[in-house]
Amino acid sequence: MLRSVTRRTARARLPIAALAVALAATLTGCGLLGGDDDGGTANPGPGGLEKTQIKVGTIPVVDVAPLHYAIDNGYFKAEGLEVTAEVVKSGHEALNGIMSGTLDITFSTYAATFTAQSKRIADFKVVADGLAAKPNHLMVVATPNSKVKKATDLPGKKVAITAQNTFTDLAPMAVMNVQGIDYSEIEWISMGLPQMLPAMLDGSVDAAVVVEPWVTKAMKEAGAVPVLDAASGPTAELPMSGYIAVAGPGKFATTSPNTIAAFQRALARAQAEATDRSKMEPMFVKYAKIDEPTARLVTIATYSTTLEANRLQRVANLLEQFGAIKGKLEVAPMIISSPASG
Incomplete structure (x- = not known):
């Protein structure tokens, strides 16, 4: 069933993100914050790595293309690492995986990670940056027969998003806010990205907030037209996603600093070639x-x-601005500094 919500005010306290609720329930039932009592670093193996084989959670999106490139081209092997990419079905599964230890690192959106961190579900650490949106990457689009022709047409209309308190609603709201557009009357309809194009075509929604490759797909397959660039103005070059681990007694981010450094170097090498x-x-x-x-x-x-x-802090500030998290979240303590690549 599709879910809808209307925004009434920029600073209204919104419902707690579904991710935080799901993770909190899982933690209560399974004790995922547990671990062995040894909070130190494991004995390094060959090459100084605490672990030479790690599992990284991924989702089939363009954000993780450099990770796969690094695996396919032996960049991790050059660092003494064997990296296995494990496809996960959702952000919930990804973050649960690093908390339970079935994954060592996972790809995740910063919105989901910072929301979970604000609820103190676990001590999440950012291992590496993923992707920052450029113009035309995160867009509000509409089909040619839609009533929505420009951004000022959006109030009072139904707009598809992936979920509340994600980049798909927060980023457009931030852009509309500085443009003086009243987004409080927009009816946000939650659905998966693959369902958005059919929903626009059958008139279930008037527009949709999509990311690449769905931007290109919508334009190519249905002649969709851009209505608003959600990665512009206050959200230009907004960091969207990264690679996350969990710290704490017996947790990967605490026990394996050398392994993490090797992962960072290999991924940075691939990301440098991603242009x-x-x-x-x-x-x-x-x-x-x-x-x-x-x-x-x-x-x-x-x-x-x-x-x-300072770049990642922009995401936490955006979440706070629109009530997705309560209080200020300092991102700096979550970051594991990157070593020099090479």
Whole structure:
């Protein structure tokens, strides 16, 4: 069933994110914050690595293309690491995986991670940056027959998003806020990205907030037109996703600093090469399941090679601004500093 909600005020206290609720319930039932009593570092093995084989949670999206590129091209092996990419079905599963230890590191959106951190579900650490949105990467789009032709048409309309308190509603709201557009009357309808195009075509929604490759798919398959660039103005170059681990007694981020440093170096090497379309497009096709013609058109966002607290703090501030989290969340203590790559 689709869920809808209308925003009434920029600072209204919104319902707690579904992620936090689900994770809290899981922790209560399974004790996922537990671990062995040894909070120190495990004995390093060959090459100084505490673990030479690690599992990394991934989702089939363009954000993780450099990770797969690094695996396929032996960048992790050059650091003495064997990395296995484990596909997870959702952000809930990804964060539960690193808390339970079935995953060592996972890809996750910063919105989900920082929301969970604000609830103190676990001590999450940012291991590496993933992707920051560039123009045309995160867009509000509408089909040609929609009543929505421009951003000022959005109030009073139904707009599809993936979920409340995510980049798909918060980023457009931030842009509309500075443009003086009253978003409080928008009816946000939650659904999966694959369902958004059919919903626009059958009139169930008037517009949708989509990310690549769904931006390109909507334009290519239905002639969708851009209504608002949600990665512009206050959200320009907004960090969207990263690689997360959990710290604490017996947890990977505490016990394996050398392994994490090796992971950071290899991934940074791949992300530095991600500006080359000829290297990323095959990854889009193979791992994000995008057809080749669409892969050639997808907007390639910014794959950062370093972690900068002031950049990631923008996400936490956005979550606080619109009531997705309560109080100020300081991101700097969550960051595991990146070593020099090479």
